[in-house]
Amino acid sequence: MPKAPKGKSVGQEKKVIHPYSRKAAQITRKAHKQEKKEKLKNEKALRLNLIGEKLQWFQNHLDPKKVGYSKRDACELIERYLNRFSSELEQIELRNSFKDRQGRRHCSREAAIRQTLEREQRQYQAHGLEIPDILNADNLKTFREWDFDLKKLPNIKMRKVCASDAVPKKFSNGLSSDVEETLQPKRTVLPLNCIDM
Helix, strand or coil, X not given: CCCCCCCCCCCCCCCCCCCCCHHHHHHHHHHHHHHHHHHHHHHHHHHHHHHHHHHHHHHHCCCCCCCCCCHXXXXXXXXXXXCCCHHHXXXXXXXXXXXXXXXXXXXXXXXXXXXXXXXXXXXXXXXXXXXXXXXXXXXXXXXXXXXXXXXXXXXXXXXXXXXXXXXXXXXXCCCCHHHHHHHCCCCCCCCHHHCCC
């Protein structure tokens, strides 16, 4: 009669791990680390998608004839960007104006749009909305050549533009520098040797 082969792989099943053992702690740490890595990866992908959508909108709305943009042109482009949901909001309000049904339709979509618009408007008014650097001709050329690949996003230079950038600096306080000079009396400075003592 043949003998059964002896060895670790034959006849032995995996041992049950005690819940308070070091091995169990290692396994749980490894699982937590993997979950954290997946969560960060998903958050980064979501953030890159949002930035990619914004950049795609700006690229689609650039004037192909312009070689460079001024700050005022960039602010006008941002104003158009902030009003990009206006037609969708009008359609939602039109659907909600009908009396055929109680309640509001598309309420969650409307709330998401309004929240996004408020956040972007606050950013634009306060410290600036981040857009591709279209003020520099070289960066504008690089941005126009972008093929919507999210891996190439770091190659695109970004710039913060705020609402106060639309107004030239010399007009920002209400008076131009020429007007201020005419309002202030001119002072003449005499050399020291001309003064009698």
